[in-house]
Amino acid sequence: MNLGFDKWVVVLTVTTAALLQTIDSSIVNVTLNQMMGNLGASLGDISWVVTGYAAASAIMITMSGWLTSKLGRRNYFAASIVLFTIASVFCGTSTNVWELVFFRVVQGIGGGGLLTTAQSILIQTFPKEQLGIANAIFGMGVIIGPSIGPTLGGYITDNLSWNWVFYINIPFGIAATILTYLYIKEPAEKVVAGRMDWLALILLTMGIGGLQIVLEKGHEEDWFTSEFIVVMSVLAGVGIVGFIWRQLVVKQPILDLSLLRERRFAVGTLFNFILGFGLFASVFIIPVFCQTILGFTASQTGLLLMPGSIMTGLMMPVVGGLLSKNYISPIWYAAIGFLLFFGFCFDLSTISLAAGPDYFFWPLIIRGIGMGMIFIPLTTITLADLKNIEIPQGSALTGMIRQLGGTFGTAIMTTYISTRTVFHASRLSDNVSIYNPQSVERIKQFTGLFLSKGDALMTATGKAYGMMQGAVMRQALVMTYADTFLIIGAFFLVCVPLLLLFIGKKIATPAHTEMVME
Structure with a gap:
C-alpha cells in the first residue's frame, strides 16, 4: 500500500465509521421524548430503542474478530457500514415504536462491527513510527462521539424532527463505503477462521444480550423484585459462563480468550472497562443534571459539552506525537489522565443550584485533557504484546469490555442516584x-x-x-449528584496505582507499535 496519501484516507474512512457508531450510541437519548409523542409509545416501550441497539452492538463487537477473519477485513467493514446505513433509513421511516426497535437492533448489528474493526485496520496499516498520530486521530472519533452526540441530538430535537437523527448517517455511510473499497486493503497475514460455532453464538447472545438488558432495564424494573430481571439475569449468567467454557474447549473459538494470557493485554482490558465506565457515566450524568435540575434545553446542554470535546480532540494528536518521540513511558501519560479525571469529578462535587454554564467550562476542559491523555497510551500498552494477526481479536475483546464498562457505569450511577436521593430527601x-x-x-x-x-x-x-417539599427534593438531588461525581472521581484515583501492573521486563517491539516498557 502507498503510505503517502492513501493511508490518511484510511484514517478518514475509519474515523468516519467510528463517529457513526459512537455518535449513534448517545444521540438518540435526547430525542426520546419527541419519539414517544410522535409514535404514541410509553417510556418503557421507547427505552427499548436504546437497549436493543446496545445489546446488538455488544454482541457484534464480541464477534467482530471472527467475522473479520471469515469474511475478510475490508468486506466485513464495508458490510457493517452498509447495514448500519440502510438500517438508519428504515429507522427514520418507522411508523410505530416496535418497527423502530427492530431496525435499531439491525443498526446495532452493523454498528458493532465498525469500532473494533476500524481500530485493527489502523494498527495493521500504519508503520510503528506513525501509529501514535493515526491512533490519536481515530481516538478523536471514539472519545468525541459520545460527547457531541447529545449536542447534535439536542439541535435536531429543537429544530427538526427525530427522524433526522437517523437520516444524517446516510451521506457519511455512503462516503465511508466508497472509500473503504477504494483504499482499504486486506492484510498480508490472515487468520483462517473456523466454522461458525452456533452453540457459542447462542450462548453469546444469551450472555451479552441478557446482561445488557439487565443493566439497561434493571433500574426501571426495580431490579431483582422483577421476575423479568431475575429471568434475564439467570440467562445472562448461564450464557456468559457457557460461552467462556465453549471458547476454552474448541480449537477455533469465536473470541480468542487465550490472548488474556498476555499480562499487559489482560491489564489493559481491565482498564478499558474503567475507561468505558468513566466516559459513559460522566457523559450520562451531566446532561441529566443540567436538563432535569437546572432547566437547560437539549441544545444548551449539548453546547455545554462541546468545549471539553474539542479539547479532547486537540489533545489526541499532541499525545500521539509525544508517544512517537518515546520521551517517557505511556504509563505516565495514562496516570496523569486519570488524575485529571479525578480533578474534574472533584471540582463538580461542589455543584449547587446556582451553577450556570460557566461553572462547567473548566471542569469539562480538564476532563477533555484527561481523556485525551488516557485513550492513546492505554491502547498502545494494551495491544503492544499482540502479533499483527491477533489484533482483530484483541480489539474485539477490549471493545466489548469497554462497551460493557459504559453500560455498567450508567446502570450503577442511575441506581445510586435513585437510592441516594431518597436518603438525602429523608x-x-x-x-x-x-x-x-x-x-x-x-x-x-x-x-x-x-x-x-x-x-x-x-x-x-x-x-x-x-x-x-419541592425545594427539599431539588436540594436532595444536588447533594446526590455531588456525591456521584465524588464517587466516580475516587474510582479513578484508586485505579492510578493499578497502572503499575503494566510494568515488567523490557519487551521486544512488535510491528504494530513502538512502545517499550521497562
Missing part, C-alpha cells in the same frame, strides 16, 4: 417541621406569596408546603 425533610424556626419562616413566606395572589389561607398553606 434527612432534609426531618428539618422541615414546626419546631425549626427557619422552616416556619420559609413556610410563612411561601404562604404569604400565594395569599398575595388571591388564594384562600388553607389553599395557600397547602401550596406553601408543596413548594417547600
Whole structure:
C-alpha cells in the first residue's frame, strides 16, 4: 500500500465509521421524548430503542474478530457500514415504536462491527513510527462521539424532527463505503477462521444480550423484585459462563480468550472497562443534571459539552506525537489522565443550584485533557504484546469490555442516584417541621406569596408546603449528584496505582507499535 496519501484516507474512512457508531450510541437519548409523542409509545416501550441497539452492538463487537477473519477485513467493514446505513433509513421511516426497535437492533448489528474493526485496520496499516498520530486521530472519533452526540441530538430535537437523527448517517455511510473499497486493503497475514460455532453464538447472545438488558432495564424494573430481571439475569449468567467454557474447549473459538494470557493485554482490558465506565457515566450524568435540575434545553446542554470535546480532540494528536518521540513511558501519560479525571469529578462535587454554564467550562476542559491523555497510551500498552494477526481479536475483546464498562457505569450511577436521593430527601425533610424556626419562616413566606395572589389561607398553606417539599427534593438531588461525581472521581484515583501492573521486563517491539516498557 502507498503510505503517502492513501493511508490518511484510511484514517478518514475509519474515523468516519467510528463517529457513526459512537455518535449513534448517545444521540438518540435526547430525542426520546419527541419519539414517544410522535409514535404514541410509553417510556418503557421507547427505552427499548436504546437497549436493543446496545445489546446488538455488544454482541457484534464480541464477534467482530471472527467475522473479520471469515469474511475478510475490508468486506466485513464495508458490510457493517452498509447495514448500519440502510438500517438508519428504515429507522427514520418507522411508523410505530416496535418497527423502530427492530431496525435499531439491525443498526446495532452493523454498528458493532465498525469500532473494533476500524481500530485493527489502523494498527495493521500504519508503520510503528506513525501509529501514535493515526491512533490519536481515530481516538478523536471514539472519545468525541459520545460527547457531541447529545449536542447534535439536542439541535435536531429543537429544530427538526427525530427522524433526522437517523437520516444524517446516510451521506457519511455512503462516503465511508466508497472509500473503504477504494483504499482499504486486506492484510498480508490472515487468520483462517473456523466454522461458525452456533452453540457459542447462542450462548453469546444469551450472555451479552441478557446482561445488557439487565443493566439497561434493571433500574426501571426495580431490579431483582422483577421476575423479568431475575429471568434475564439467570440467562445472562448461564450464557456468559457457557460461552467462556465453549471458547476454552474448541480449537477455533469465536473470541480468542487465550490472548488474556498476555499480562499487559489482560491489564489493559481491565482498564478499558474503567475507561468505558468513566466516559459513559460522566457523559450520562451531566446532561441529566443540567436538563432535569437546572432547566437547560437539549441544545444548551449539548453546547455545554462541546468545549471539553474539542479539547479532547486537540489533545489526541499532541499525545500521539509525544508517544512517537518515546520521551517517557505511556504509563505516565495514562496516570496523569486519570488524575485529571479525578480533578474534574472533584471540582463538580461542589455543584449547587446556582451553577450556570460557566461553572462547567473548566471542569469539562480538564476532563477533555484527561481523556485525551488516557485513550492513546492505554491502547498502545494494551495491544503492544499482540502479533499483527491477533489484533482483530484483541480489539474485539477490549471493545466489548469497554462497551460493557459504559453500560455498567450508567446502570450503577442511575441506581445510586435513585437510592441516594431518597436518603438525602429523608434527612432534609426531618428539618422541615414546626419546631425549626427557619422552616416556619420559609413556610410563612411561601404562604404569604400565594395569599398575595388571591388564594384562600388553607389553599395557600397547602401550596406553601408543596413548594417547600419541592425545594427539599431539588436540594436532595444536588447533594446526590455531588456525591456521584465524588464517587466516580475516587474510582479513578484508586485505579492510578493499578497502572503499575503494566510494568515488567523490557519487551521486544512488535510491528504494530513502538512502545517499550521497562
